[in-house]
Amino acid sequence: MRFNILITLAFAALLASCTPSVPQDARETGRDVSIFPDYTYVVLPPNIAPCNFHINDSTATEFVTVVEGADGQQLVVGGQDAMFGESKWHSLLEANKGTDLVVTVYSKNAGTWQRYKPFTISVAEEPIDEYITYRYIEASYRNYNELSICQRHLTDFDEQVMYSNRFLGGVNPENEFQCINCHNFQNYHTDNFQFHVRYAHAGTVIVRDGKAEKYSLKTDSTIGAGVYTAWHPTKPIIAYSLSHTVQTFLINEPDHKIEVLDTLSDLVIYHVDTNEIQIVQNSFNSFETYPSWSPDGKYLYYSSSWMDLEGKNTHYELGNHYDKIRYDIIRQSYDDATRTFGEPDTVVKATAFGRSATHARISPDGRYLMFSSGEYGHFMLHHFESDLYVKDLQTDSIRPLSNISSNRAESYHVWSSNGRWILFSTRREDNTWTRLYIGYFDREGRDHKAFALPQRDPLYNKKLLKAFNLGEFMVEPIKISPQELAEIIEKDPVPAKFYK
Amino acid sequence: MKRTLQLIIPLAAFAILTFAYLALTAQDLFFVAQANDYFVYDWTHVARISEQPGWLVPYAGSFLTQFAYHPLQGIALLTLLLTLLAWLMKWALRLPRHLTALALLPPVLVVAFVMGWDYGVFGTRHYGNLFSPTVGLMVSTLIAAISIRLPKRWMQYVWAAVVIVGTYPWLGFYALLGILTGTIINMRHNKLYTLLVAAGVAVVPYVEAHTFFVEFNSRYAWQAALPFMDYYKTIGTWMPLYAAFALFALMHPLANLLNKTGERLSAVAAVALAVAAVCVVPLHRFTDSNFSTLIAVEHAYGVGEDDRVLDLCTKQEQPIRSIIMYRNIELWKRGELLDKMFQYSWVADTVHSRNLRHNTYITGARVFQQYTFWNFSYRWAMERTVMFNPSYTDMQIMAQDIVYNHEPDLADKYLSQLENTLYYKDWARSQRRLLDADVLKADSIAMLHRKIVLVPHGAIDNTEFCEYLLLKYFTNLFALTPERAELSLAASLVMEKEDEFWQVCLAEVKANPNIILPRHVQEAALLFALKKQNPALLSQIKLMVGPQGAVCQQFERNQDLLTRLLAQPNEADAATLATLCPGTYWNYFFNDSRRGTIFD
Structure with a gap:
């Protein structure tokens, strides 16, 4: 049972009891203030939760933070952790849509108040989808233990567990230890979604029109069960990559300790209505992964790599050439009436530039293809050089999202339903613990500096010994409870049929 | 006076004996239990722990465990709390003074549980195991004390409801134990109450766990706050705890039963039971010598007394691989690896643990760290x-x-x-x-x-077997520094890689013509030269190692024996070699390495 309610009450009481006064005779320091998370000069959606931050100044004894809107409305809070009341924060943002907020931090050093250089926070006109889901996982190598898929309400700090592997976990690793992964929703709504359960009670949980069922997607004709997932935006079809994944460990590279490789990797689609698995790509020497549909559902995008393999010991062969494995982004048209795919068409030929491109995501208006790109490989979060890029499908031009990206890994990005916000995973804070950040992508196709998913405790990301992954936007909350999901998970799976 | 002594003597004897026993035998265990626990003063930590019902007890246990950083301090604290627990039970359950010894039974069994801890101490999924049973039993005792002291029947109903519904999320099993114990004492007076409490205990924890704790398996609702996640294959370790819980719950009826035999006899019986419980402590104690050495080693590393490690490791007769690895690390740090590494046993024992047998899991992180990987x-x-x-x-x-x-x-x-x-x-x-x-x-x-670690971009697909990986890596170190040469030679000797050995050895000699080769390198050079059946080469090697040196002399005395063993290994000659040349590379080559050395 979390302490959210207690903490909320405590903070509310604290905020109500002590609104500090703004120092009048403060000395200008002429210096920029250092805060964590870094919310300086970011663009926020008007409906985002308070962006509480910690002031990195170990010498000062008192702090006052003033957030002022264009209309003169002010939020004033004290303390090294600047924590804003939700209702005042929301009214300030609502009143300042399309303008800038000016944030001024005061600190008291040796009895004298001083003022840092103010910074601005812009408030966009366009709201962000109210919900996201993500998985909490340890920054693990081989082992994992406590996994939970959670739903977060973005306008406040409410976090609910959608399903945790501890709900059915227990003493016996042989039948009470499970992995849960790859949650995916159809077109931002929660009536239709899915996630996988591995090991104990294995299967893929598919929620259709609010009703859950568990399936075994492994057939005799495919190399395994589904992995990376993409619901068709309108039809009851789910695309999956299938893969055999291994790890290679780097001896002496601080920035890069582990490389994840697929030794086998194919692509299928699953017809939910008929419970049939249909192969899209299954060549031995080509490795397909990270499927994604275009918003109109006419194209299936994915990443693909080609390796000439002898096939005696694929792990060894690939392990010795891990830094030569590169992926392009391919698409194939899909005709649902005939269940047929068109010829593969290379959309981003990253290998031509000695790079690898993965995680194709088409913007809701169909104009932009966003992807992550690193020097090699497909598991970009282990690559500090991995950044986000967009290809303008109208002009065929590719450019990096330099304002959103950092000098550390970015990957696993998704568009909000209105196409203005990008939720992505990044290791920018410490190169290890993946965090969720959100960036603004304006109507002209320009990206802006991204901000950390707001947390009540501004140092939460530093304290938390869990990583976030697979952030997904939703326009509504999940309607099925963990208890209901657990009931389904405990049942035997329905075996999928192979579609010839 | 006599009545006071009847109370004080058993408690004082228990406190003195417990402290003395634990201080003599369990200082390393307390330190290691503490080092593998974690208490951080932060709400994020509390939020994580509080995802489980009954979290407050292990949280308190974890808070107290940190004081075992100084083992005597931790032991004194546990002794104090256990003594307090005994007094509390005596008071709460209204035991007559002559039966004070009965109240010692659960605390003694808690001591037995602590002493029964095996390698599981290196990997527990629950916090505070060292102290949480004691804290939990104190809480249960207080709950029972209140429930049997409430004057009105309606108060008992309210109290039972408060405990089962209200305190279960915080105290878990211990709330249930407390209310059940109180109910057992009250049973005769109120059957309806007994039935309602039993029903409440049977149903409410499951409902609460299932409804409110979505990161907890409600099948374990009745074990919340107990370290049930650590039970896999180790239930025996935890049995004294369950015995302690059962004895606590049944102590009042037991006291009544004994009392029927009269004061003197019942007092004797109570003392006899306490003595029997004390006997469980050494019987249940995990006495594996490798475990004792390993926790002493971990204690030494943990407080920065690395100098003590070599002494501890070399005294272990049939060490597990973790201890062999630590021994070699310490020899290496002293520059004595190639002179002494085969003087000690290389025939490794397995880890005598039911659930944690893999050396890499136990000590891999520290071993890799010592080699700066x-x-x-x-x-x-x-x-x-x-x-x-x-x-x-x-x-x-x-x-x-x-x-x-x-x-x-x-x-x-x-x-x-x-x-x-x-x-x-x-x-x-x-x-x-x-x-x-x-x-x-x-x-x-x-x-x-x-x-x-010079390799900038080396990749290895498996680090599951720490020692094997290191040996393989060191064997193939061709770009040399003196530090790498030492490790490389040591690894090629262990792995019996002659080509790699010669490459590094001859490079060393070439670079430093006046070098005095370490003892085991001399032994290996002579053996490998003999193996090539090339008299000219052997003569050269003898010159290289120094014909008048002790190693060469010993080699010449045993050359026939070594030749026979190279030609046809046999047990009789190998046994003779072990007697004549203990602590040599030859003995490792023909004996230790042939006795199923498995690098973990």
Whole structure:
């Protein structure tokens, strides 16, 4: 049972009891203030939760933070952790849509108040989808233990567990230890979604029109069960990559300790209505992964790599050439009436530039293809050089999202339903613990500096010994409870049929 | 006076004996139990723990466990609490003074549980196991005390409801134990109450766990606050605890039963039962000598007394591989590896544990760290953190690895965690100076790392077997520094890689013509030359190692025996060699390495 309610009450009481006064005779320091998370000069959606931050100044004894809107409305809070009341924060943002907020931090050093250089926070006109889901996982190598898929309400700090592997976990690793992964929703709504359960009670949980069922997607004709997932935006079809994944460990590279490789990797689609698995790509020497549909559902995008393999010991062969494995982004048209795919068409030929491109995501208006790109490989979060890029499908031009990206890994990005916000995973804070950040992508196709998913405790990301992954936007909350999901998970799976 | 003595003597005897026994036998265990626990003064930590019902008891246990950093302090604290528990039980359950000894039974069994801890102490999924049974029993005792002291029947109903519904989420099993114990005492007076409590205990925990704790399996609702996640294959370790719980619950009826035999006889019987419980302690104690050595070694490393490690390891007669690895590390640090490594046993014992047998899981992180393999050390500390829980030890190892990897942002995360602890904050603060790149560059360990781990982009697909990986890596170290040469030669001797041995050995001799080769290198050179059946080569090698030297002389005395063994290995000659040449590479080559040495 979390302490959210207690903490909320405590903070509310604290905020109500002590609104500090703004120092009048403060000395200008002429210096920029250092805060964590870094919310300086970011663009926020008007409906985002308070962006509480910690002031990195170990010498000062008192702090006052003033957030002022264009209309003169002010939020004033004290303390090294600047924590804003939700209702005042929301009214300030609502009143300042399309303008800038000016944030001024005061600190008291040796009895004298001083003022840092103010910074601005812009408030966009366009709201962000109210919900996201993500998985909490340890920054693990081989082992994992406590996994939970959670739903977060973005306008406040409410976090609910959608399903945790501890709900059915227990003493016996042989039948009470499970992995849960790859949650995916159809077109931002929660009536239709899915996630996988591995090991104990294995299967893929598919929620259709609010009703859950568990399936075994492994057939005799495919190399395994589904992995990376993409619901068709309108039809009851789910695309999956299938893969055999291994790890290679780097001896002496601080920035890069582990490389994840697929030794086998194919692509299928699953017809939910008929419970049939249909192969899209299954060549031995080509490795397909990270499927994604275009918003109109006419194209299936994915990443693909080609390796000439002898096939005696694929792990060894690939392990010795891990830094030569590169992926392009391919698409194939899909005709649902005939269940047929068109010829593969290379959309981003990253290998031509000695790079690898993965995680194709088409913007809701169909104009932009966003992807992550690193020097090699497909598991970009282990690559500090991995950044986000967009290809303008109208002009065929590719450019990096330099304002959103950092000098550390970015990957696993998704568009909000209105196409203005990008939720992505990044290791920018410490190169290890993946965090969720959100960036603004304006109507002209320009990206802006991204901000950390707001947390009540501004140092939460530093304290938390869990990583976030697979952030997904939703326009509504999940309607099925963990208890209901657990009931389904405990049942035997329905075996999928192979579609010839 | 007599009545006072009837109370004080058993309690005082228990306190003195418990403290003395634990101080003599369990200081290392207390330190290691503490080092593998984790208590950080932070709400994020509380939020994580409180995802489980009954979290408050292990949380309190974890708080107290931190004081075992100084083992005598931890032992004194546990002794004090157990003595207090005994007094509390006597008072709460209204035991007559002559039956005070009965109240000692649960505390003694808690001591038995502590002493029965095996390798599981290196990986527990629950916090505070060292103290939480004691804290939990104290809570149960207070709950029982209140329930049997309430004057009105309606108050008992309210109290039972408050405990079962209201305190279960915080106290878990111990709330149920307390109310059940009180109910057993009240049973005769109120059958309806008994039935309602029994029904409540049967139903409410499941409903609450299932409804409110979505990160907890409600099948274990009745074991909440107990370390049930650590039971896999180790239930025997925890049996004294269950006996303690059962004895607590049944103590009042037991006292009534004994009392029927009269004061004197019942007092004798109570003492006899207490003595019987005391006998359980040594019987249940995990007496594996490798375990005792290993926890002593971990204690020494944990408090920075690395100098004690070699002595501890060399005294272990049939060591497990972790101890062999530590022994070699310490010999290497002293520059004595190639002179002494085969003087000690290489025939490894298996880890006598029911659930944690893999040496790499137990000690891999520290072993890799000693050889400055920061990435691999970090990996194994992280694997352990994920599999079990964060611990002071793993957090320290990860922090240090990352400091030496010069990843300041990540180091800050781990150091900040440790700075929020009671006994590791000073260490964490001291590490911060190494976040300065210039200071780090000049640090002796960082320099050592640069001499050993030269490969910039090497990748290895499996680090599951720490010792094997290191030996394989060191055997193939061709780019030489003196530090690498030593490790390379040692590894090629262990792996019996003649080509790699000659390559490094001859390069060393060429680079330093006046070098006096270490003893085991001389032994190996002579043996490998003999194996080639080339008299000219053998003569050259004899000249190289020094024909008048002790090694050459010993070799010549046993040359026929070695020749026979090379031609046709046989047990009789091998046994003779063991007698004539103990502690030599020859003995390792023909005996120890042939006796199923498995590198873990």
